[in-house]
Amino acid sequence: MRPRDEQSEQGREPARPADAIADRVRGAGPGEIPGRLCDVAVELLPVTGASVSLHSDGMPVQLGASSAQAAYVTEIQATLGDGPCQSAAESGAPVLARDLTAGQDVLRWPVFAQQATAAGVRAVYSMPLGNDTVCVGTLDLYRDSPGDLDDRDLRTARVMAGMMTVALMALPRMEEADGPGDDRWLSGLATDHDQVYQATGMIMAQLGVGTDEALARLRAHAFALGRTALDVARDVVAHRLRFDGT
Missing domain, CATH: 1.10.10 (Arc Repressor Mutant, subunit A)
Structure with a gap:
């Protein structure tokens, strides 16, 4: 599912996500970039879907998704006003919902957990986009089985979120187009x-x-x-x- 080699095992994996992102977005128009970055996240991480949203006044606005399933589960969170992406946006820290079928994640987001699992998603990892003082959105990663991200995967997810932030900030605003x-x-x-x-x-x-x-x-x-x-x-x-x- 993910390209890994001896160099990445030695702790130099952040260069590989950077190379993969650069290859995927090369030549893309502004409107294609969020979706392409979501596709890269699915290629590099043990997840089955990804989406990216901006957050304003508590309402996430979806920019792109790797699949219809990822887009739908993101909309569930927007509709409920609850879920890992909302928690990540509010705290400015990663939120890892490792098992939406049982345990503390179900207790924390009971309605979202029920609807997400009904849609085939059983784990969600939400990474904030922004800096230490401002969270502008989230990169949301979805998986069809419960489980955690290991340290290497979590570092890669952080790199993805950082590069997603840079890419979004570089996109032209309407007055700059x-x-x-x-x-x-x-x-x-x-x-x-x-x-x-x-x-x-x-x-x-x-x-x-x-x-x-x-x-x-x-x-x-x-x-x-x-x-x-x-x-x-x-x-x-x-x-x-x-x-x-x-």
Whole structure:
């Protein structure tokens, strides 16, 4: 699953992830980079999926994923407002959920654990993106069997998270884009992000509640229907759904 040789066994493995990342992102457009980096993570680590998200006001915004399963489990965390990626973003430290089928990880995130295992994920390793003072997002690694990352794998995951942070910080912002297509992924991301917050504002007006309560209502409605928070937000913004019963 992972390229390992005698040099990596001697503790020089961080060069290999760097080389693999450089090879994979060479020639990629801005919108392709997050997904490609997730693919590299799956190649280099004993995991079956990976995703990367930015975090803003407690709501993760997904940038890329290696598979539909990884994307779905990331959306579960966004909808619940709970899970390893939320904990990693809040603490700024790696969060390793080694076994979502039993033990302390199930007790810590009972609803997420149930939904993740139903989707075929039984371990999650969330690595914060940012620096010692600011966490801007998470790299989330998923596995279909319980287990831990050994020291070598954890070092590689940290290298991946560090390089993911550098890559994300280097991506052009909308005002800096050189060409008409360069900001496409960012504008799409902003649209998804804005829809959640626009829907939250509409729910606030309909119910006369604060931001936290409105977002909680949005997430609860999505959870009750087995949908994602983003899907429900789109219905609210399109006036297909109201929370005041009118």
